[in-house]
Amino acid sequence: MLSKETKLDMYWTMLLSRRLDERAWVLHRQGRIAFHISGIGQEAAQVGAVFALRRGYDWFLPYYRDIALMLALGYTPRDFALSMMGKSEDITSAGRQMPSHWSLRSANVPSQSATVATQTSHAAGIGLAIKLRGEDKVVLTCIGEGSTSQGEWYEGVNWAAIHRLPVIFLVQNNQYAISERVERQMAVPGPAAKACGLGLDGREVDGTDIFQVYEVIAEVAEKARRGEGPSLIEAKLYRITPHSSDDDDRTYRSREEVEAHKKRDPLLIAQAILEKEGVLTPKKLEELEAKAKRIVDEAVAYAEQAPYPVVDDNVTRVFAGEVSHA
Ligand SMILES: Cc1ncc(C[n+]2csc(CCOP(=O)(O)OP(=O)(O)O)c2C)c(N)n1
Ligand SMILES: [Mg+2]
Numbered sequence: 001m002l003s004k005e006t007k008l009d010m011y012w013t014m015l016l017s018r019r020l021d022e023r024a025w026v027l028h029r030q031g032r033i034a035f036h037i038s039g040i041g042q043e044a045a046q047v048g049a050v051f052a053l054r055r056g057y058d059w060f061l062p063y064y065r066d067i068a069l070m071l072a073l074g075y076t077p078r079d080f081a082l083s084m085m086g087k088s089e090d091i092t093s094a095g096r097q098m099p100s101h102w103s104l105r106s107a108n109v110p111s112q113s114a115t116v117a118t119q120t121s122h123a124a125g126i127g128l129a130i131k132l133r134g135e136d137k138v139v140l141t142c143i144g145e146g147s148t149s150q151g152e153w154y155e156g157v158n159w160a161a162i163h164r165l166p167v168i169f170l171v172q173n174n175q176y177a178i179s180e181r182v183e184r185q186m187a188v189p190g191p192a193a194k195a196c197g198l199g200l201d202g203r204e205v206d207g208t209d210i211f212q213v214y215e216v217i218a219e220v221a222e223k224a225r226r227g228e229g230p231s232l233i234e235a236k237l238y239r240i241t242p243h244s245s246d247d248d249d250r251t252y253r254s255r256e257e258v259e260a261h262k263k264r265d266p267l268l269i270a271q272a273i274l275e276k277e278g279v280l281t282p283k284k285l286e287e288l289e290a291k292a293k294r295i296v297d298e299a300v301a302y303a304e305q306a307p308y309p310v311v312d313d314n315v316t317r318v319f320a321g322e323v324s325h326a
Contacts, residue, residue: 002051002214004279010051010210011270011280012288014043017068018267019292020077023300024084028245032304033084037100038241041208043068044266045172045235048213049140053221059108059126061119061141064100065172069142073107077295081303088309094317095309116147120156120169127165127230136225139167140217145234146177148191154198157232161200164229168220169200171232172207174239179252192234200230207235208266211273238264 002010017039024036039046046069050060055073062069067080079091086095092103092111103111110126112119123141130137147153148171160167171191175182188194195202201223205216213235220231238261242249249258274280 002211004277006051007211007274007277007279008284010047010214011267011274013047013072014068014210014267014270015288016077016292016295017043017047017071019289020071020080020296020299021067023296024080025241025245027084027300033099034086035098036084036245037064037243038239039065039067041238041240041261041266042172042174042235044210044270045170045205045207045213045237046142047072048210049142049168049170049217052214052217053138053140056107058137058221059110059123059130059139061112061123061126061139062102062109063112063116063119063142063144063147063172064102064114065144065174066102066142067100070102070104070109073104073109075102075104075107077299078302081299082306085303085306086308087303087306088313089306094313117143117150117153117156119143120150120153121159122156123167123169124156124159124165127160127167128163130166131163131227137166138221138224139165140170141167142170142172144177145171145173145175145182145191146180146185148194149177149185157194157198157200157230160230161198164227166224166227167230168217168224169230169232170217171234173234173236176239176243176253178243178247179249190234190236192232195232198232200232202232202234204234204236207237208264208269209273210266210270237266240265 021038021040027033028036042065046066050069050072083090083092083099088095101112103109119141123139127139157169173190177185192202192204203216206212216233
């Protein structure tokens with residue numbers, strides 16, 4: 001049973017992520033950052049999953065839309081702003097990698113590749129290490145539904161299923177892989193249906209409801225800790241924004257379709273639940289909005305004045321040596 005404080009904390013993390021993400025779009029349109037890939041509409045799946053796991057103990061292999069997931073793990077808006085602007089203090093790559101290629105040592109988030117689905121085999125490998133060491137840790141790895149067409153995804157999931165590894169494969173089905181609708185990406189109704197052919201527990205969940213996601217991830221995590229193997233969870237949701245700041249989604253979907261999906265905005269759904277339960281009041285909401293704005297303003301202002309990397313730092317942390325960041 002989640003406490004009122006925890007529920008409010010879950011809502012706050014989604015809200016902060018949304019306001020940071022929205023600011024990134026503004027910064028991009030103002031020419032202050034070069035690129036943004038958004039998680040708007042996917043916050044409930046990401047935050048619900050993290051809160052169901054043990055932070056600082058379990059392992060996380062996110063994908064590029066997991067802004068809210070990373071904030072839930074302790075990555076800060078300032079970290080994100082530094083990365084968006086390619087500044088040298090960026091903790092993921094010292095300003096050399098594209099933004100949203102996360103890593104966070106303190107939260108067991110290894111760095112990731114831009115090649116989709118590579119995190120799946122990393123997750124299976126970490127799962128195997130956990131099993132061999134006899135630990136009760138769990139690995140959560142996220143991916144978009146389109147990327148479950150990659151060969152590497154099948155290999156990683158198959159391996160985890162054969163060896164009953166403690167891995168949760170969370171597929172965020174936002175219905176598009178850039179311009180390709182889900183029906184053109186797979187012959188089955190959705191990624192969860194692939195589970196029976198691979199031999200693991202597969203389930204669908206409403207990915208716009210943070211509390212439903214929390215429940216299902218908590219349940220399969222306990223199974224994984226007991227040695228009962230991996231699970232494939234398909235969170236059904238919708239990508240409200242274009243694929244990235246370089247995409248014009250008007251070329252492949254109607255405005256009416258996008259507007260209709262905004263009625264299932266995960267933030268509004270959580271807000272309605274929490275207002276009904278008396279956890280969130282209009283006054284509290286106003287306070288949280290003001291706090292989010294303050295934090296995002298501060299993060300952007302800090303990152304803008306921070307220095308760019310210098311040429312001599314080109315190979316720092318590329319070859320073996322001390323890794324100083326937390
Ligand atoms: C192996 C590989 N192929 C293609 C790409 C280019 N690419 C990046 S994101 C993307 C779409 C992925 O769609 P999906 O998995 O549904 O995730 P979403 O972006 O919808 O969250 C593609 C094709 C890539 N990064 N890696
Ligand atoms: Mg997709």
